[in-house]
Structures are given as structure tokens and as C-alpha cells.
Amino acid sequence: MTSALQQQAFALDARYNAHRAPESPNFRTLYIRRRSQLLRETQRDPEKWKQYLRVRSMLLQQRYGSSTVESTSSNSSSMSSIVTPRGHLVPTKQAEASRALVGGTSIAENYAFVGVHHIFDQHSEAVTMVKFANNDKSKICCASLDFTLSICDVTSEPPIVSAILRGHTKAVTGFDWSANNDLIVSSSLDGTCRVWKVSDFSCLRIVQDSNNSQFLCCMFQPINNNLFVTGNSRGELKIANVSTGRFMKNTCKIGGNVLCLASDNSGKIFWVGNDKGEIVSLFCELNGALCKTKKILLSPNCSITSLSYRAWISREARDPLLLVNATNNSFCLFSVLDGEGTLQLKKSFQNRQQKHIVRSTFCPIMSFRQGACVVTGSEDGSVYFVDVEKVGNRAVVNTLQGHASAVLGISFNYDESLLATSDLQGLVILWKKGNLI
Incomplete structure (x- = not known):
């Protein structure tokens, strides 16, 4: 208490x-x-x-x-849900192995983040994205509109900023860690993507767009980290080679501004979100060529700001899902139906989001009793933990309030002991998990 x-x-x-x-x-x-x-x-x-x-x-x-910023009660009351006729997301009552990981505790107990571990304020403008290194509890990277990225060590006492990565001449819009965390790729409004060496914080490659288009998102190809995928302001999806520092000839036209990317674990299926309310599925060939397969329209008057893929919800029930944030005051869960990335809406929750790039994520362990948990930022300054198996106000199992502006970035470390959130004013808050006294 x-x-x-x-x-x-x-x-x-x-x-x-x-x-x-x-x-x-x-x-x-x-x-x-x-x-x-x-x-x-x-x-x-x-x-x-x-x-x-x-x-x-x-x-x-x-x-x-x-x-x-409104009170917790008013924030929570805005969180309602819309369930599609298909019903439950997963047969969670059978998830014995997943419950055993956490001793059978409830969702609320599992995600009781009760304190602030540290606050970083090294950025002078909005931090658009935060992300912990893969399977690493110590390193986190932040991207900002102040043209820089920062790498922080969160396990030192006190946590420190290890390096500021400078080189971009305009806002940094996104980044990704390579699989073994030795490289970071970043995208920027300056029309370049940069590949950084984490060992000495130097810039290894600068990849320039031939049309000087603004890069709005990027990510490594999951099974071949010598390649990375980019989305730009011309509605194009391109793949670049880290070794050569050049883009491949294949360009896939999506339309609009490509704002976010996600892929399945095999790197064969990609999903792309744009500012026209569309989510496009693509198949990635062995040679890196991208081929559009499916497209759905979430809403014609919104932007898709975040995509997050999860291959399973429980160890007993494999049910690939895509988590989506949009500027129509909602975030949604889609079921992935086949090898072409076909999506079917499972559930939609209301959220405060109309103009900013707000992100959400699955909880990495996905340990649960009667449901599965996701966490999302919001333009009301709150961080919401949502049990996607529940409806109405009961779906919100925890709310973190500490930001005084819109919460943009969200990231767990791999064992869920820390949660990082970033906001429009440039603050990054590290929340620590603990049991209520």
C-alpha cells in the first residue's frame, strides 16, 4: 500500500x-x-x-x-473495449505452464509497477522511441526529435547515459537493435539511415535516400541482420545492405507516409502502417524482394503509429497477434490468420490518441492467469496495462502516472523487471516492478 x-x-x-x-x-x-x-x-x-x-x-x-492531465479515474473510464464476434483471444484457462512461471499470481500482481527506478532527461525534445537491447537488462536506447540518440546503462548505480549518438541533422524517427545488440540502425527526417557500432558508439554506415525522402521508420531483417528495412515519406518500403551501405533495387510502393513496421519471427512476413489508416501485409523473398499480399483499412481518417507482433500468447495456445495503435483514439488486436499475413480484428480498445506517434507493446513473458496483458502510452500522460481478455473498465489492471505530457515510447526489458516510457517533453522514466506492501 x-x-x-x-x-x-x-x-x-x-x-x-x-x-x-x-x-x-x-x-x-x-x-x-x-x-x-x-x-x-x-x-x-x-x-x-x-x-x-x-x-x-x-x-x-x-x-x-x-x-x-485528468485524474486516474477519468482516464480509466475512457478505456472501454469492443469485442468482435469471434470471442476469446486465447483459451487462457488452460494456460497451466504460463501460470506456473509466476506462481499462479494474477495479472494485476504480475504487473504491479509501483515505483520509479530512474528518470533520464538528456534529450531536449520529445523522445519518440525507447527500446531495451535484446535479452539484455542493462542497455536501453532512446531516439529524439533533438537529432540524437542516446544509449543508457540502467543497471549501474546510479543509471548513466553511456553515449549520445550525434550525426543526424534532423529529427530521429526510429531505430532498431540488431539481434546480438552489436549494431543500431536509425532513421531520420534528414533523408538518411545510419548504422551505429555499439562497442565504440561510432557511425559505421550512412545510407542516403536517392530522392532525399524523409525516413520515418526502420528495422533489421530478423533472420539476416546484414539487411534492414526502411519506410519513407514517399510511401516506399526499401531494403538496405549494411555491408555495402546501399539500397537494393527492389522498392515496394505502399502509399502515404510509412510510419511503422513489424515482422514475424521468421522475417518472411512484414506489416506496414501508414498515415492513410492502412495496414499492408508483405511477403519477403529470400533475395530480399518484397511483395504485397494483403491490405486492410482500419479507418480512412487516421494514422497507424505502432505495430507489434507476438507469436504466441500462451505456451499452450499458439495464436499469432498484431498489436496496433492508431490516431482514431484506439488500439487494436488483430489475429494473423495465414502465411500471407492476413489480419482479422479481434478486439479494439479506446485510448487517448489523436495526433502523436504513440506506441504500445506486448508484455514479453506474457505470464498470466485469466488473460494476456499489453501496455500502451496515451496522450493523456498515462501508461495503461490492459488485460485484453477483459472488457470495459475492468480491462485496465494498472495505470502509471508520472508524465506531464503525451507518452510516446514504451519498452520492457526482457524479464519485465523494468519498464521504460518516454514523453513529448523528452523525459524517459524507468519504472520498477514490485509487490504492493
Whole structure:
């Protein structure tokens, strides 16, 4: 209980942080970091914490008026769900092996992130994407509109920024780790993709678009990390070779602005989302050629901002799913039906998202009792843990409040002990998992 009340106190201060020293963002960042530290160090019994919250809330309201971010109850009430006639996502009542991994605890207990581990503020503008290294608890990379990427070590005491990767001359829109974490590929509005060596933080390759198109997303080919896939502002999907630093001749025209990418584990099927509300499935040949197979229209007046693939929900029930965020105030789950990447809508949840690139992700272990959990950012400044087997307000099993602006990036480390979230003001918050006291 104490940890939960500490988190509420931090969230209360974070909601009002935009009002403090509006001309001095550095001071606001320093203030909220120090508040987080003090709250972690302060020891109070639950009743005193509740009294403190009431007094603190009253003082902040008297000083600043209503906060710009709504309360937890109002945020949660906006989270409703729409279920397709097909019914349950997975037969989770039979998921004995998955439950055994966590001792049969509930979804809410599994994802009780109760404290702030650290706050990074090395970026001066929005952090558009955060991602932990593959099967690694120590390294995380952040991409920002301030033209840079950063690599951080989150297990040192205290966590540190290991390097700032400089070279792009415009906003960095996305990046990806290679399978063994020795390389990072980044995309930028400057019309280049850069390949970085993690060992010495140097730039290994610069790949220029022949038409100077803006690159909006990128990812390594899962089974051949000598290739990476890019999406640009001309609606084109291209594949580049790391060794040569050149794009292959094959170009696949999607249309619109290609905003996000995902692939299955084999690297044979890719999904692409654009700003026309379309999700396009593609088959990747052995020689790297891309061939469009299927296309669905989620909504004609929205952008697809995030795609995330999961090959299984439980060890007992293989059910490939695609998690999708869109600017029509929703995020959706699609079932992958066949080897051509055909999608069928399973469930849709409402979310606060109308204009920003908000991302979501599956929980990596997917350990559950009566459901499966995903986590998403939101433009209301909250982070939502959603049990996709439930409906209505019961679907939200945890809500993290600490950001004072739209939450854009989401990433777990591989054992789910830390969750990283990034926002429009450039803050990256590391949340730690723990059991409520």
C-alpha cells in the first residue's frame, strides 16, 4: 500500500509540473527528479501518506488551479473495449505452464509497477522511441526529435547515459537493435539511415535516400541482420545492405507516409502502417524482394503509429497477434490468420490518441492467469496495462502516472523487471516492478 501511495504522490506532482516555471523546462525536469528521489526516501505509514496526498493536492490546486492531465479515474473510464464476434483471444484457462512461471499470481500482481527506478532527461525534445537491447537488462536506447540518440546503462548505480549518438541533422524517427545488440540502425527526417557500432558508439554506415525522402521508420531483417528495412515519406518500403551501405533495387510502393513496421519471427512476413489508416501485409523473398499480399483499412481518417507482433500468447495456445495503435483514439488486436499475413480484428480498445506517434507493446513473458496483458502510452500522460481478455473498465489492471505530457515510447526489458516510457517533453522514466506492501 505504501508504495502505491508514493506513486500517487509522484503522479500528482508530475501532473502539475507543466505549470512550474513555464519558461524554464530544465528547472521543471530537475524538480520532478528531485521530488521522485525524496518520495522514495521518505518513510510514512499509509494513513499519513493519505493525509499527505490530500493536503498536497489541495495546495497544488490552490497554487495552479486544475491540472492539465485528468485524474486516474477519468482516464480509466475512457478505456472501454469492443469485442468482435469471434470471442476469446486465447483459451487462457488452460494456460497451466504460463501460470506456473509466476506462481499462479494474477495479472494485476504480475504487473504491479509501483515505483520509479530512474528518470533520464538528456534529450531536449520529445523522445519518440525507447527500446531495451535484446535479452539484455542493462542497455536501453532512446531516439529524439533533438537529432540524437542516446544509449543508457540502467543497471549501474546510479543509471548513466553511456553515449549520445550525434550525426543526424534532423529529427530521429526510429531505430532498431540488431539481434546480438552489436549494431543500431536509425532513421531520420534528414533523408538518411545510419548504422551505429555499439562497442565504440561510432557511425559505421550512412545510407542516403536517392530522392532525399524523409525516413520515418526502420528495422533489421530478423533472420539476416546484414539487411534492414526502411519506410519513407514517399510511401516506399526499401531494403538496405549494411555491408555495402546501399539500397537494393527492389522498392515496394505502399502509399502515404510509412510510419511503422513489424515482422514475424521468421522475417518472411512484414506489416506496414501508414498515415492513410492502412495496414499492408508483405511477403519477403529470400533475395530480399518484397511483395504485397494483403491490405486492410482500419479507418480512412487516421494514422497507424505502432505495430507489434507476438507469436504466441500462451505456451499452450499458439495464436499469432498484431498489436496496433492508431490516431482514431484506439488500439487494436488483430489475429494473423495465414502465411500471407492476413489480419482479422479481434478486439479494439479506446485510448487517448489523436495526433502523436504513440506506441504500445506486448508484455514479453506474457505470464498470466485469466488473460494476456499489453501496455500502451496515451496522450493523456498515462501508461495503461490492459488485460485484453477483459472488457470495459475492468480491462485496465494498472495505470502509471508520472508524465506531464503525451507518452510516446514504451519498452520492457526482457524479464519485465523494468519498464521504460518516454514523453513529448523528452523525459524517459524507468519504472520498477514490485509487490504492493
